[in-house]
Amino acid sequence: MEKVRLGIIGIGGMGTNHARSILEGKVPDMVLTAVSDTRPERLSFAEKELSKDLALYSDGKELIDSGDVDAVLVATPHYMHPDYVIYALSHGVHAITEKPAGVYTRQVKEMNEAAGKSDKVFAIMLNQRTNCVYRKLHEMIESGELGALKRMNWIITDWYRTQSYYDAAGWKATWAGEGGGVLINQCPHQLDLLQWLCGMPVKVRAFCHNAKWHDIEVEDDVTAYMEFENGATGVFVTTTGDAPGTNRLELTFEMGKIVCEDDKLIFDKLSESVFEHCKHEKEGFKKPDCTRVEIETDGLNEQHVGVLKAFADKILGKGELVAEGVEGINGLTLSNAMYLSSWLDETIELPFDEDLFFRELDKRIATSKLKEDKGIVFDTTGTY
Amino acid sequence: MEKVRLGIIGIGGMGTNHARSILEGKVPDMVLTAVSDTRPERLSFAEKELSKDLALYSDGKELIDSGDVDAVLVATPHYMHPDYVIYALSHGVHAITEKPAGVYTRQVKEMNEAAGKSDKVFAIMLNQRTNCVYRKLHEMIESGELGALKRMNWIITDWYRTQSYYDAAGWKATWAGEGGGVLINQCPHQLDLLQWLCGMPVKVRAFCHNAKWHDIEVEDDVTAYMEFENGATGVFVTTTGDAPGTNRLELTFEMGKIVCEDDKLIFDKLSESVFEHCKHEKEGFKKPDCTRVEIETDGLNEQHVGVLKAFADKILGKGELVAEGVEGINGLTLSNAMYLSSWLDETIELPFDEDLFFRELDKRIATSKLKEDKGIVFDTTGTY
Numbered sequence: 199m200e201k202v203r204l205g206i207i208g209i210g211g212m213g214t215n216h217a218r219s220i221l222e223g224k225v226p227d228m229v230l231t232a233v234s235d236t237r238p239e240r241l242s243f244a245e246k247e248l249s250k251d252l253a254l255y256s257d258g259k260e261l262i263d264s265g266d267v268d269a270v271l272v273a274t275p276h277y278m279h280p281d282y283v284i285y286a287l288s289h290g291v292h293a294i295t296e297k298p299a300g301v302y303t304r305q306v307k308e309m310n311e312a313a314g315k316s317d318k319v320f321a322i323m324l325n326q327r328t329n330c331v332y333r334k335l336h337e338m339i340e341s342g343e344l345g346a347l348k349r350m351n352w353i354i355t356d357w358y359r360t361q362s363y364y365d366a367a368g369w370k371a372t373w374a375g376e377g378g379g380v381l382i383n384q385c386p387h388q389l390d391l392l393q394w395l396c397g398m399p400v401k402v403r404a405f406c407h408n409a410k411w412h413d414i415e416v417e418d419d420v421t422a423y424m425e426f427e428n429g430a431t432g433v434f435v436t437t438t439g440d441a442p443g444t445n446r447l448e449l450t451f452e453m454g455k456i457v458c459e460d461d462k463l464i465f466d467k468l469s470e471s472v473f474e475h476c477k478h479e480k481e482g483f484k485k486p487d488c489t490r491v492e493i494e495t496d497g498l499n500e501q502h503v504g505v506l507k508a509f510a511d512k513i514l515g516k517g518e519l520v521a522e523g524v525e526g527i528n529g530l531t532l533s534n535a536m537y538l539s540s541w542l543d544e545t546i547e548l549p550f551d552e553d554l555f556f557r558e559l560d561k562r563i564a565t566s567k568l569k570e571d572k573g574i575v576f577d578t579t580g581t582y
Numbered sequence: 583m584e585k586v587r588l589g590i591i592g593i594g595g596m597g598t599n600h601a602r603s604i605l606e607g608k609v610p611d612m613v614l615t616a617v618s619d620t621r622p623e624r625l626s627f628a629e630k631e632l633s634k635d636l637a638l639y640s641d642g643k644e645l646i647d648s649g650d651v652d653a654v655l656v657a658t659p660h661y662m663h664p665d666y667v668i669y670a671l672s673h674g675v676h677a678i679t680e681k682p683a684g685v686y687t688r689q690v691k692e693m694n695e696a697a698g699k700s701d702k703v704f705a706i707m708l709n710q711r712t713n714c715v716y717r718k719l720h721e722m723i724e725s726g727e728l729g730a731l732k733r734m735n736w737i738i739t740d741w742y743r744t745q746s747y748y749d750a751a752g753w754k755a756t757w758a759g760e761g762g763g764v765l766i767n768q769c770p771h772q773l774d775l776l777q778w779l780c781g782m783p784v785k786v787r788a789f790c791h792n793a794k795w796h797d798i799e800v801e802d803d804v805t806a807y808m809e810f811e812n813g814a815t816g817v818f819v820t821t822t823g824d825a826p827g828t829n830r831l832e833l834t835f836e837m838g839k840i841v842c843e844d845d846k847l848i849f850d851k852l853s854e855s856v857f858e859h860c861k862h863e864k865e866g867f868k869k870p871d872c873t874r875v876e877i878e879t880d881g882l883n884e885q886h887v888g889v890l891k892a893f894a895d896k897i898l899g900k901g902e903l904v905a906e907g908v909e910g911i912n913g914l915t916l917s918n919a920m921y922l923s924s925w926l927d928e929t930i931e932l933p934f935d936e937d938l939f940f941r942e943l944d945k946r947i948a949t950s951k952l953k954e955d956k957g958i959v960f961d962t963t964g965t966y
Contacts, residue, residue, distance in 0.1 A: 348824065353735055353832065360859070363866030403787070405807060405815065411860065421807050421815055423789060431789065431805055433817055440732065440834050441856050441869040448737065450824050472825045475744070476795065482747030485825040545927075 202292075202510045205232035205267035207258035207282050208274035209240045209248075210367075211575050212296055216271055216502060217248050224503045227510040234261040240575075262286050269293065269319070269513060271506075275369050276301050276377055280309040283523070287316035294321040294509050297386035299526025301377030302559055303534050304552045310524045320523030321509045326387040327394065327520050328504035330495035331463055335449070335456065336395055338493070345452025345471055350396050350424075350432035356443030357384040357436065364414050368571030371414035373562035379416030380438050381406070381533040389529035390521070392434065395449070398528060399424035399432060403545040404536035411439025415566060422536045434536075454488065463493035586676075586894045589616035589651035591642035591666050592658035593624045593632075594751075595959050596680055600655055600886060601632050608887045611894040618645040624959075646670050653677065653703070653897060655890075659753050660685050660761055664693040667907070671700035678705040678893050681770035683910025685761030686943055687918050688936045694908045704907030705893045710771040711778065711904050712888035714879035715847055719833070719840065720779055722877070729836030729855055734780050734808075734816035740827030741768040741820065748798050752955030755798035757946035763800030764822045765790070765917040773913035774905070776818065779833070782912060783808035783816065787929040788920035795823025799950060806920045818920075838872065847877035 204220060206213045213233070220230040233244045234255035241254045255261040258278075262270060262285055269292035272282045280300040286293040299322060300306040313320040326332060338344055357380060369375025376382060381389070404422035411418050418439050424432040437443075447458040454468040468475075469487040479486075500507070504520060511517030531548065538555050539546040588604060590597045597617070604614040617628045618639035625638045639645040642662075646654060646669055653676035656666045664684040670677040683706060684690040697704040710716060722728055741764060753759025760766060765773070788806035795802050803821040810816065821827075831842040838852045852859075853871040863870075884891070888904060895901030915932065922939050923930040 349739070349819075349821075351737055351819065355733070355834070358856075358867070358869045360863040360866055360868065361861055362864050366866060403789070403807075405787070405809075407813075407815075410813065411857075419815065421817060423787075423805055423807060425789075429791075429794065431791075431803065433805060433819060435733070435735065435817060437733075439856070439860070440839070441852060441859070442839065442850050442872045444832065444839070448828065450739070455824070455826065455828070466826050468825060472742075472823070473795075475825070476823070477745055479744040480746050482744055482750060483742070484744065485742045488826045543929075 199268060199514065202228045202513050203231045203266065203268045204228050205234065205253075205261045205264075205270045206230065207234050207261060207270055207272045209233045209235045209244050210273065213271070213273035214248070214575070216273065216506070217244070219503050219506065221249055225506045225510060227514060228506060232261050232264065232266040234258045258282050259285050262289055262291050267291060269509070271323075272296060275375060276382060277375075280305045283309050283320065284312040287312050287318050287320060290318065292319040292509075292513050293523070294323060294505070295523060295526070296323045297390070297526065297529070298382055298533070299523070299530050301382060302552070302556050303527055303531050304556055306527045306530055307552075310527060313524055319509065319512050319519070321505070321512070321519045322521050322523045322526040323502065323505055324387060324390050324521035324526070325501045325505050326391055328498070328500045330498050331458055331461055332391050332395070334463060334493060334495040335458060338456075339395055343453065344456075346428055347396055347426065347430040347449065347451055349430060349448075349450035350392070351448045352388060352392065352433070353435045353444045353446050354385065354388045355435060355437045355440040356445045357438045358441040358443055359412070359438040361412055364412055365569070366572055366574035368569045371412070371416050371418075372566050372568055373415055373559070374566035375568055376416070377559065377563075378533065378537065379408075379414065379418050380436050381417060381420055381536055384438060385436050385533065386529050388434075388436070389532045390525070392432075393528040393532060396430070396432065397426060398531070398548060399426050401425040401545055401547055402532070402535040402539050404539040406537060406540035411437065415562075417537075417540075420536060420540075422539075456493070463495065465491050465493050467491060583652060583898065586612045586897050587615045587650065587652045588612050589618065589637075589645045589648075589654045590614065591618050591645060591654055591656045593617045593619045593628050594657065597655070597657035598632070598959070600657065600890065601628070603887050603890065605633055609890045609894060611898060612890060616645050616648065616650040618642045642666050643669050646673055646675050651675060653893070655707075656680060659759060660766060661759075664689045667693050667704065668696040671696050671702050671704055674702065676703040676893075676897050677907070678707060678889070679907060679910070680707045681774070681910065681913070682766055682917070683907070683914050685766060685914075686936070686940050687911055687915050688940055690911045690914055691936075694911060697908055703893065703896050703903070705889070705896070705903045706905050706907045706910040707886065707889055708771060708774050708905040708910070709885040709889045710775055712882070712884045714882050715842055715845055716775050716779070718847060718877060718879040719842060722840075723779055727837065728840070730812055731780055731810065731814040731833065731835055733814060733832075733834035734776070735832045736772060736776065736817070737819045737828045737830050738769065738772045739819060739821045739824040740829045741822045742825040742827055743796070743822040745796055748796055749953070750956055750958035752953045755796070755800050755802075756950050756952055757799055757943070758950035759952055760800070761943065761947075762917065762921065763792075763798065763802050764820050765801060765804055765920055768822060769820050769917065770913050772818075772820070773916040774909070776816075777912040777916060780814070780816065781810060782915070782932060783810050785809040785929055785931055786916070786919040786923050788923040790921060790924035795821065799946075801921075801924075804920060804924075806923075840877070847879065849875050849877050851875060
């Protein structure tokens with residue numbers, strides 16, 4: 199194989215973005231050969247607006263079986279991600295899925311089991327991991343120079359969406375169609391980065407508010423408190439109702455504090471461990487010496503194209519993935535735990551009862567109302 | 583009366599600071615005439631280091647009854663604040679108390695009832711209200727220009743204290759001696775400002791961690807979530823264990839966001855109400871237009887001296903207080919609610935059961951161990 203022949207399953211807003219990148223040659227080792235969508239109008243769109251040379255399928259599994267593709271990118275509504283991924287991996291086709299990995303962890307476990315049995319590559323579109331700022335932070339934490347994590351505070355409230363956004367597609371922001379709101383749609387990146395940087399918490403207490411700022415079924419405002427195994431605590435705040443909103447991650451370590459905001463990393467570096475200082479310092483109010491530095495990064499931030507390049511490299515045996523598909527379960531576990539905590543109005547210890555979560559979700563699906571689908575597909579360029 | 587004759591009850595770290603300010607003439611309409619302390623060594627200190635002209639009392643009530651003073655400043659350990667204030671106000675002496683107003687709201691209600699029956703002035707040392715940044719913010723909120731509050735996030739973790747701080751005084755950081763940790767000792771200012779700016783929440787869910795960073799009985803790490811009557815949510819994070827720590831208050835309103843950090847107010851001002859925009863905007867991702875401005879203030883920040891000047895002015899009929907003593911109950915209600923939530927491991931609705939709080943506090947007092955008093959009095963200048 200010289201180039202990876204890719205098929206895209208689901209040619210909506212995100213699928214179209216990815217198709218354009220590949221057609222424009224931004225992923226040199228990948229060629230787009232086929233697309234599928236259950237909506238005939240999206241297939242005509244693909245033929246007219248994207249390329250006349252694409253094989254078109256109304257069924258994603260038919261695309262997988264067609265022989266036209268070595269790999270698929272799954273960009274359907276979230277509930278269907280695991281199904282298509284499992285089908286691809288068990289039919290000799292590499293797979294990359296859009297985030298979230300799925301809607302409930304029980305479903306994603308099956309996907310991960312299928313990946314375990316397959317010799318095909320399984321990746322996930324966690325494009326924020328390509329951001330130099332988060333990569334650098336991850337590298338610093340892994341190096342051990344920061345010492346123990348003490349505190350995490352992420353205000354990620356710059357996901358503003360208007361009512362029109364929610365009204366555009368019938369499946370959006372419904373329990374039956376999407377399985378949640380800001381946590382499942384907008385936040386998978388941050389929830390993944392959170393666990394990538396800090397590890398998984400052991401306890402979660404969340405307060406999810408449904409329809410707080412929009413006429414929707416699901417949550418558009420969340421505050422979550424968490425505790426990590428070493429006793430560190432964290433707060434995660436998100437919404438689609440605030441403008442201009444904030445994206446500020448503050449991590450406090452034994453050796454100082456790092457604030458990640460406006461694509462910068464500001465490090466307040468202590469001259470010694472705050473734990474040691476606390477014990478030996480004779481003055482009551484004296485802090486350890488501290489220097490403020492802006493951390494340099496390599497400046498690279500390839501986002502989706504970077505993830506697709508790495509996916510092609512991995513298939514062609516030339517490199518490693520940005521994110522293994524099986525890691526998608528971690529961020530999803532976090533959002534599931536936040537929902538469960540809010541629904542039961544109690545603190546959830548991890549790992550939680552996945553069947554209980556599924557039953558609670560199912561209750562909400564049972565009374566969920568799909569809206570009229572206006573068939574509007576927004577151009578999502580630069581919005582994620 | 584030309585000048586207010588003041589007596590200070592409790593001449594420890596804070597009492598000494600106030601005494602020096604007055605002796606140095608920083609409060610022109612006030613003269614220090616007497617001090618009291620139960621510790622003989624503090625009285626000799628006052629005589630030797632402060633002024634030979636001071637009347638000295640081992641009992642604060644004797645000082646109040648002495649005829650030497652028109653007003654008292656109560657700077658004892660917290661539990662005794664209400665008792666001395668009640669005694670002063672009901673014996674014809676004006677009173678200003680250090681924060682917190684008391685340790686439990688039931689006690690402070692009795693103080694406020696005594697104030698209601700007295701014609702004397704009752705003030706509280708909420709000196710942070712004199713800070714131009716918070717005054718300006720309060721003024722902007724009161725004017726209505728910001729619209730409805732949506733979200734509050736205060737990270738106030740720059741209260742670093744070493745183990746030596748806690749070891750210095752026997753009563754510090756014990757349930758019996760102080761009635762709590764960072765919430766009752768360091769945070770009364772921020773809890774007061776929080777309610778002054780945002781109003782009182784209706785629900786509080788807090789996670790207080792005892793002895794997380796220090797060898798003490800009480801909490802030195804707190805994360806609290808709250809909900810306000812209009813549905814706005816809030817997060818309050820504090821600790822004495824972090825260095826350098828953070829003091830960042832972010833308030834999100836219908837008309838934009840204000841961040842208060844490093845003595846600056848940065849306002850992201852929307853061109854229209856985010857609620858209106860959300861309803862009428864046809865694009866899914868489009869935010870209202872936004873301009874960033876730094877809000878100008880009058881630059882004045884008189885702190886303790888400002889509060890004492892206003893106290894003297896009020897007594898002399900020339901002006902108003904910075905903070906009415908009876909308002910001290912609000913911040914205390916917040917910290918009491920945070921403790922109760924954490925102790926019972928559940929969400930607390932306000933107003934809560936004050937007797938239940940008292941019984942729970944009493945359990946902790948019963949097993950509390952007073953430490954050896956090393957008699958160390960730190961110079962607290964500039965640390966609050």
